[in-house]
Amino acid sequence: MEAVLDELYVTPPAEFVARRAQTAAAAKSAGHGEDARRIGAARRPTLAAWAANLLLRSQPEESRRLLELGPALREAYHSLDAAGIKELADRRRRMVSALSQQAAQLARQAGHPLSAAVRQDVESTLRAVLADPEAADSWAGGRLTGALTPPSDFPADIAPVAGAPRKPSTKAARATPAAPAPSARTSSKDELAERRRQRQEQLDQAHRAAEEAARRLQDRRAEQAEADNALQEAQDRHDQAQQQLSDAEQRLRQAREELRRAEQETRRAEERSRTTADAVARAEREEREAAREVKRLSARRR
Structure with missing residues (x-):
């Protein structure tokens, strides 16, 4: 059953509905009702999802390396390992x-x-697979129905984090001016903390807005996938109806041809019937005349 579903999800979307119906009907005919229901419930993938499924099945070694890269990349990003991020990002x-x-x-x-x-x-x-463990698991299953989107808090093009801590060089340390007086240092720290708080608040708002935009995009893509599925199913029903109409028209042409031949045979049979009826009538007259002649000749002999 799993192999059947795996094969179904690498079937091109344009052929998916017909293949799903055929496979479900075969399972039902074989007495596997539950399998037929699972197959019938399978959602048609978008073209991008189908291509991703096909890539996973056709290139298992490269796909495995991508899945293995994801955890290392996420660990480097969350630990602010600038060197590791740069190498893994490349x-x-x-x-x-x-x-x-x-x-x-x-x-x-x-x-x-x-x-x-x-x-x-x-x-x-593919970027979502690297950034999100759940996305990686979904793709590894080989049955995506829609494209995946990376989480908004994972940068699209990862580079070393600007805020990563660095050890100052000895020369830079020597060149550092003398520390300000305590009161000035306290005021400066307060202003820096306020600016950081404001920047963090702006960043949080931007993250929330990005997450909301990503959710809306995912919803729209899901709606588009559903609309594509509905369109494909409608087209399939139209094609089936067109085929049924074509078959019916063919049967009608054949029936009309049969009717034409039957009418011709009927006319020939009627003509033959009239001809044989005339022949029977002539034979009956000849038989009566012959009988009268026999009777006449018999009377004269007496």
């Missing part, structure tokens, strides 16, 4: 670029080339 950019190109190539080979917008969704999904 690997991340190279891997995301290479894997998105491979996904596009796989999709093209399957007959469904990706637009620029869809390729951006694929890259967004």
Whole structure:
């Protein structure tokens, strides 16, 4: 059953609904009602989600390396390891670029080339896999139905953190001017603390706004995916109805041809019936005349 679902989610979206119906019908015919229900409940993936699923199945080694890079990158980011972030971020950019190109190539080979917008969704999904453990688990399952979005608090292009602590050099320490008087130092600290508080508040507001925007984007993408599914199902029903109409028209043409042949045969049979009826009538007259002649000749002999 799991293998059947895995295969279903690497089926191109344009063929997904028909394949889902066929597979569910086969499971039901085989007496596996629960399996048929699970298959029937499978949601059609967007083109970007399908490409990401296809990439995972077709490139297992590269996909495994991407999944292994994610925890290391997240650990470096949260520990403010500037050197580690820079090194891992370079690997991340190279891997995301290479894997998105491979996904596009796989999709093209399957007959469904990706637009620029869809390729951006694929890259967004790969970045989300690196940034978010839940996104990584979802992609590793191989059954995405929509593109993934990285969390808003994880930078899109990671660089060494500006606020990471550094040890001042000896020369810089010697060049540092004498500390201000205690009262001036206290006032300066208060002003710095206030500025930091204001910046932190602004940053928190920006994070909240970014998270809300990301949620709205995810909701819109989910709505678009649902609309795409509805459109595809409507198109499938239209195609089925068109096929049924074509079959009915073919049967009607065949029935009309059969009717035409039957009418011709009926006319020929009627003509034959009239001909044979005339022949029977002539034979009956000849038989009566012959009988009268026999009777006449018999009377003369007496």
